[in-house]
Amino acid sequence: MSKLFLDLGNTRLKWASADRPGDWLAQGDAAHDRLDAALAAWRLLPAPASVHGACVAAPALREQLDAFVQAHWARTIDWLAPSRHALGVENRYRRLEQQGPDRWAAVLGARARFPDEALVIASAGTALTVDAVTADGVFLGGMILPGYRLMKRALATGTARLPDAEGHLHDYPTSTEDAIETGIRTALAASVDAMAARLVARGETPRLLLAGGDAAQLTSLLNTPATLVDNLVLHGLAALAFA
Known part of the structure; x- marks a missing residue:
């Protein structure tokens, strides 16, 4: 089964589904005030095995996506939190709670693509x-x-x-x-x-x-x-x- 990935940034939501790393089956993006367009596209997708996200946007937007994923697929979104180690990368950020999860995810994505x-x-x-x-x-x-x-x-x-x-x-x-x-x-x-x-x-x-x-x-x-x-x-x- 495919998995769904969400990048809920400061101004836009980017998303993609995949059944292996980097091979997108479907993808899209939407401005915060057009999230309904993304949700409409998701209704056409098969139920994902899991949903994973990185969020730096307002809590209300995150909650809107949480509610849709729970109601439509009975899934919870695994929202990323920065960690000290992942995928062979050591994280020297002094206070992990201050680090944006999007920055950490981008570091991991970059390392995965260019090891x-x-x-x-x-x-x-x-x-x-x-x-x-x-x-x-x-x-x-x-x-x-x-x-x-x-x-x-x-x-x-x-x-x-x-x-x-x-x-x-x-x-x-x-x-x-x-x-x-x-x-x-x-x-x-x-x-x-x-x-x-x-x-x-x-x-x-x-x-x-x-x-x-x-x-x-x-x-x-x-x-x-x-x-x-x-x-x-x-x-x-x-x-x-x-x-």
Whole structure:
């Protein structure tokens, strides 16, 4: 029987079903205010053997999914909590209760897809997270920054004269819109490159994995070659469930 995997993020739900790791039988995504579309798609699926999720969204959304899965399939969702060890990865996050389960799942998904490699895992979504894993499987930790859209919104709402308007990338911007666009994208890309440089300084040769809806905003500015990946959280949940 297949299993169902859920990534309930800050703004969207991503999901996939599989009967083995990484081989999706069905998948989809929906904004928080369109969860009914995801539930409608799930009604067409055969009953899964189990349901596994990572959640960083509001408790009410998690409860809505819990209720559907219980009512429709008589299943409970196994929501991931970060652990000290999993799938050969040692987690050095100091306080596990503070670590987002999506970040931990993404680390595990990245390790499952690229075993025995040092990794920088950058997810450019509502927030930009940049995490580091050594070749021998130690998750060292990482950074969290406001994402592309959050940065633009913060400038627009926190200042009197800076607009939330579309700009373009230039080496030497000569308009406010272009200055904001170039500044934000440069700052985000530099944060990713900085983490790669830190791993290199440790003697690692990291592979940079770039994911998230705003990944395309960063690729042209990175000094480190990037491998674009999708759904690392779902891949991590699947690797755990089928281990």
